[in-house]
Amino acid sequence: MKPSPLFLLATLGAILASAACSHLDLTPEGDPERVVNGTVNLRADVTLPPDTVVIVRVIDPADVEQTHAAASSDLPVMNASKPPPVEHLLGEKTIAAPAGAPIPFSVAYHADDSLLRHGLNIDVRVSFDGRVQFRTVSAHLLTLSSANYNHEVWVEAVAR
Numbered sequence: 001m002k003p004s005p006l007f008l009l010a011t012l013g014a015i016l017a018s019a020a021c022s023h024l025d026l027t028p029e030g031d032p033e034r035v036v037n038g039t040v041n042l043r044a045d046v047t048l049p050p051d052t053v054v055i056v057r058v059i060d061p062a063d064v065e066q067t068h069a070a071a072s073s074d075l076p077v078m079n080a081s082k083p084p085p086v087e088h089l090l091g092e093k094t095i096a097a098p099a100g101a102p103i104p105f106s107v108a109y110h111a112d113d114s115l116l117r118h119g120l121n122i123d124v125r126v127s128f129d130g131r132v133q134f135r136t137v138s139a140h141l142l143t144l145s146s147a148n149y150n151h152e153v154w155v156e157a158v159a160r
Contacts, residue, residue, distance in 0.1 A: 032112045036091075036142060038151030039102035040124050042134055047100070052128040054095040056153075058109040058142065059121050060088040090120065102152075116144035124155050132158055 040054060091109025103126075111120060120142040126134035134155040142151070 029113050030144075032110050033108070034111060034147060035106055035108050036122065036147065036151060037104075037106045038122070038153055039104050040126070041103075041152055041154050042101045042126070043154055043156045044134075048098060048126075049128045050097050052096075052098060052126065054098055054103055054105070055125045055127075056093045056095070056105045056107050057089060057123045058091040058107055058111070059123055060090055060111070060115055061121050061139075062088075062118060087121075090115075113144055116142070116147055119143050122151060122153050124153050126155055134158065 036058060040056065090111050091107045093105055093107040095103060095105060107122075109120075122136070122140040122142055124134075124136045124140075125132050134157055136153060137156045138154075140151065140153045
């Protein structure tokens with residue numbers, strides 16, 4: 001017995017409807033008020049003096065990365081009317097006179113899930129004697145899947 005065209009059409013419609021629904025993300029968005037915790041670790045054996053100041057920032061580097069990607073594919077063209085890209089600061093914590101390394105931190109920041117999907121950076125500066133002595137050299141990525149974990153951020157001595 002040959003199936004009717006109406007039956008085949010209904011079956012095809014059910015298959016397409018179920019396939020389309022399998023790609024919907026029905027997970028509710030997270031609270032954009034977030035906190036990242038972790039430690040700052042130095043790649044050197046150094047005793048931190050009493051005037052040490054550590055600044056931990058959560059930044060959105062999206063505009064900066066897009067500009068660098070565009071510049072690498074073409075020759076850069078100077079445009080005096082367009083200001084250079086600026087990182088968007090989402091949260092910052094200043095720690096004065098830490099006891100020693102590793103230095104614990106907790107930074108409150110505001111980011112919705114879409115920002116965390118493309119990734120944010122944790123940037124650290126360690127200053128004493130009136131200048132930056134250590135900083136993050138490699139980007140430390142903060143994403144939606146890693147936002148709830150403790151982060152170990154390594155800093156390296158600034159070349160002079």
